[in-house]
Amino acid sequence: MTITFSRGRRVAALATALIGVAPLAACSGGNPGADASGKPSGEIRVVANWTGVEGQAFQAVVDGFQAKYPGTKVKVDTVPFDQTQTQLAQQFASGNAPDAAVALPSTVRQFSKQGLLMNLDDEWKSWLDQGAYNDSLKSIVMGSDAHADAVYFKGNVNGLIWSTKKTDTTLGLTKAPATWDEFTAALDKANTSSKAFSVGAKDVWVPTQWVDPVMLNVAGVDKYQQLQQGKIGWDDPKIVEAMTVLTGLIDKYWSSDALDTGFSNEVCGWVSGQHAFGNNGAFVNAVVPSCDKNLKPGDDYSFFPLPAYKDQKPAQAVSGDLFIGSKQTKNPATTKAFLDYVGSVDGQSIWAKKGGYIAPNMKVPADVYPTPNDKKAAALWPKDASTQAGYDLDDWIGGEIQVKYRQALDDLIRTKDVASFTKTMTSVDTRSKG
Amino acid sequence: MMTSRARTAPPTNAGQNTSTVPVPSGRAKRRGRGSETRLAYIFLAPLLAIFAGFYLWPAVATFLSSFFTWGMLNPWRADQPDTWVPAGIDNYTTTLTSADFWNAALNSVVWLIVFPFLVVVISLALSLLIWEAKKGTGFFRSAIILPMTISLAAVGVIWGFIYNPDPNKGLLNAALKLIGVGNADLNIGPLELHLGRWLSNPGVLHLGGLDVRLTNIMIIIPAVWAFVGFGVITFTAGLTSVPAELVEASKVDGASRWQTIRHVTLPSLRPSIVVVVVISIIFALRTFDIVFVTTGGGPAQDTEVLGLLLWQQAFQFLDSPKAGQAAAIAIIMSFVLIAAAMPFLRKNGNPS
Numbered sequence: 001m002t003i004t005f006s007r008g009r010r011v012a013a014l015a016t017a018l019i020g021v022a023p024l025a026a027c028s029g030g031n032p033g034a035d036a037s038g039k040p041s042g043e044i045r046v047v048a049n050w051t052g053v054e055g056q057a058f059q060a061v062v063d064g065f066q067a068k069y070p071g072t073k074v075k076v077d078t079v080p081f082d083q084t085q086t087q088l089a090q091q092f093a094s095g096n097a098p099d100a101a102v103a104l105p106s107t108v109r110q111f112s113k114q115g116l117l118m119n120l121d122d123e124w125k126s127w128l129d130q131g132a133y134n135d136s137l138k139s140i141v142m143g144s145d146a147h148a149d150a151v152y153f154k155g156n157v158n159g160l161i162w163s164t165k166k167t168d169t170t171l172g173l174t175k176a177p178a179t180w181d182e183f184t185a186a187l188d189k190a191n192t193s194s195k196a197f198s199v200g201a202k203d204v205w206v207p208t209q210w211v212d213p214v215m216l217n218v219a220g221v222d223k224y225q226q227l228q229q230g231k232i233g234w235d236d237p238k239i240v241e242a243m244t245v246l247t248g249l250i251d252k253y254w255s256s257d258a259l260d261t262g263f264s265n266e267v268c269g270w271v272s273g274q275h276a277f278g279n280n281g282a283f284v285n286a287v288v289p290s291c292d293k294n295l296k297p298g299d300d301y302s303f304f305p306l307p308a309y310k311d312q313k314p315a316q317a318v319s320g321d322l323f324i325g326s327k328q329t330k331n332p333a334t335t336k337a338f339l340d341y342v343g344s345v346d347g348q349s350i351w352a353k354k355g356g357y358i359a360p361n362m363k364v365p366a367d368v369y370p371t372p373n374d375k376k377a378a379a380l381w382p383k384d385a386s387t388q389a390g391y392d393l394d395d396w397i398g399g400e401i402q403v404k405y406r407q408a409l410d411d412l413i414r415t416k417d418v419a420s421f422t423k424t425m426t427s428v429d430t431r432s433k434g
Numbered sequence: 435m436m437t438s439r440a441r442t443a444p445p446t447n448a449g450q451n452t453s454t455v456p457v458p459s460g461r462a463k464r465r466g467r468g469s470e471t472r473l474a475y476i477f478l479a480p481l482l483a484i485f486a487g488f489y490l491w492p493a494v495a496t497f498l499s500s501f502f503t504w505g506m507l508n509p510w511r512a513d514q515p516d517t518w519v520p521a522g523i524d525n526y527t528t529t530l531t532s533a534d535f536w537n538a539a540l541n542s543v544v545w546l547i548v549f550p551f552l553v554v555v556i557s558l559a560l561s562l563l564i565w566e567a568k569k570g571t572g573f574f575r576s577a578i579i580l581p582m583t584i585s586l587a588a589v590g591v592i593w594g595f596i597y598n599p600d601p602n603k604g605l606l607n608a609a610l611k612l613i614g615v616g617n618a619d620l621n622i623g624p625l626e627l628h629l630g631r632w633l634s635n636p637g638v639l640h641l642g643g644l645d646v647r648l649t650n651i652m653i654i655i656p657a658v659w660a661f662v663g664f665g666v667i668t669f670t671a672g673l674t675s676v677p678a679e680l681v682e683a684s685k686v687d688g689a690s691r692w693q694t695i696r697h698v699t700l701p702s703l704r705p706s707i708v709v710v711v712v713i714s715i716i717f718a719l720r721t722f723d724i725v726f727v728t729t730g731g732g733p734a735q736d737t738e739v740l741g742l743l744l745w746q747q748a749f750q751f752l753d754s755p756k757a758g759q760a761a762a763i764a765i766i767m768s769f770v771l772i773a774a775a776m777p778f779l780r781k782n783g784n785p786s
Contacts, residue, residue, distance in 0.1 A: 082730075086749040089506040110752045114507045202634070204732065256617075259634030259733045260599035399753030403746060410733040414635060
């Protein structure tokens with residue numbers, strides 16, 4: 001078969017070829033130089049990972065920013081919690097970075113190493129001068145470039161043992177257990193027809209929130225922080241002891257379907273009375289109404305902190321969400337104004353008033369918290385968060401160690417084999433070996 | 435006006451109309467053929483440009499980048515040799531000596547064996563049943579094909595509900611509760627089963643020194659549910675080409691229905707079976723989305739397949755960085771895919 005063309009067809013073919021190729025040439029583009037000192041205006045894109053009531057609360061913060069700076073618009077791009085780092089990496093790598101984004105300390109360190117983040121030293125200097133934050137909080141937002149590269153937007157205290165008043169009454173729990181023995185006695189009492197704890201370990205971050213408070217209380221804050229910084233390994237005797245205590249709790253008190261249950265079902269598990277307790281962060285106060293909207297915080301459900309282990313000094317597990325600004329932003333003035341706002345008393349008070357939130361800004365007054373549970377949780381927020389407490393180990397380490405740490409925890413839940421867990425983590429986290 | 439087709443079309447019969455159609459000289463013929471070739475290339479240029487830009491270059495870039503150390507935040511760029519960090523064949527040797535790789539490879543092998551097998555057997559059986567059915571063939575065909583229209587991510591979510599451990603929410607555990615079995619543990623020879631724990635620990639097949647966890651099977655089942663429609667469409671099309679006279683002849687010769695299927699229908703369906711097997715193998719090896727949604731590769735690394743390991747190394751191990759190793763895995767997977775599909779296509783795919 002022979003194919004030939006008329007002149008018209010030749011022109012059409014050539015045109016089609018050019019149309020096909022043209023977009024390839026059009027792919028390149030440039031970021032015009034921008035100045036952060038101008039007046040905030042125009043649109044910025046912000047990546048966040050809050051949904052449901054938390055998503056509504058964050059939108060209220062965004063609305064507050066837009067009201068303070070008329071002429072600005074914040075487009076919120078919501079991504080799944082577990083996919084935040086991945087999505088940010090893809091967007092930064094493809095040159096399509098958001099102007100600002102929610103982040104964790106590990107993300108800040110990794111992204112700042114590549115010089116991708118805005119330097120916020122000036123903002124932090126101003127906040128420290130005002131006494132809104134302290135050096136301890138600043139150390140959590142430090143990048144690999146030795147600059148403060150993020151804003152501490154949302155605080156949280158973890159290792160809180162939640163239960164309903166109905167359950168407490170059934171168990172005869174009139175006051176919070178003050179010692180480890182009182183705590184395990186209460187758990188033994190609750191361990192009747194079903195296991196004491198509702199656990200949603202199908203969501204991989206849930207078991208990690210068990211490690212932090214137990215390790216802080218068993219190994220102590222110094223050992224915890226040394227492990228976090230990679231100064232000691234997972235085979236340190238105190239760390240092994242902490243993991244052994246945790247494994248004992250898993251074996252004796254965790255629901256057997258923990259690895260099949262997600263976080264939402266975990267919360268509803270203790271709210272409904274199917275299990276007696278849940279070990280959750282303070283933010284759960286705002287999640288409980290999704291299980292039973294008739295329960296009143298403080299009156300119908302509350303929490304107590306995990307008691308000290310034997311003669312160890314108790315330490316609080318904390319976590320939180322940071323915000324980073326992209327160096328690639330085309331609107332640095334509005335981006336900086338946004339970052340400044342989410343770190344301010346005004347911005348943080350908006351969410352604090354809605355509950356399920358602890359403001360890291362120390363100038364946010366205690367009376368903004370709406371429920372007794374929120375007030376009680378805010379009071380647990382340590383003055384010196386980086387030395388008196390332990391920041392979320394999982395959120396801190398990030399990257400390959402984080403992924404393998406979560407996998408090793410899954411295996412520990414199933415096998416209860418502490419030696420195997422220690423061996424795995426020692427081979428995965430080699431930072432202490434230099 | 436005379437078109438170029440009319441000017442250059444060779445006579446179909448040498449003795450026909452030679453006086454009215456001018457016969458070009460040898461040089462003119464060559465010039466004409468050269469012009470035609472150029473025009474053909476111009477016509478193909480858009481497609482070639484798209485192929486080169488979106489298929490060929492990414493493949494070449496992936497291959498080249500597998501010899502360098504890089505990550506998503508410090509990507510390998512072909513046009514910036516001063517930023518290259520050569521790794522030689524380290525990405526391949528590290529990958530091939532990594533326990534993570536072999537764990538994921540084993541899980542992918544489970545997919546490669548079980549998924550195509552189930553798809554072919556189930557879709558073939560359903561196609562034959564529908565073909566033989568007297569009534570409701572349209573309804574059954576539509577009902578079977580319908581899951582194919584759902585994205586695999588959504589399929590994972592739907593089956594997540596079916597597998598829910600709470601018998602008040604999960605269909606399977608509700609059924610177990612109804613028959614009074616509950617969360618029973620069974621041991622049948624080398625097979626250890628934990629009913630009710632579908633996605634965390636449904637059981638283990640003990641094969642000497644090798645333990646195959648059955649969680650993979652629990653993800654393969656929804657994938658098969660979604661993919662069987664493709665098999666049914668392909669086999670139904672194949673059944674229309676089974677020679678009716680052969681079927682009639684076999685009946686006249688006294689063959690039973692099963693003998694007719696075995697000796698007449700199935701041999702005639704061989705090209706369709708090859709298509710379904712090859713497409714299923716490709717699907718099985720590159721599976722990612724349904725695993726990601728259903729278990730995320732867990733618990734631990736029980737369901738981590740090569741596609742997921744590759745994704746983790748490229749997008750999650752930002753501090754390592756291991757995108758070069760991810761590229762090496764992609765290249766290894768491509769070779770495995772070609773090696774697995776080629777024999778089928780060579781031996782059975784040739785209609786002659």
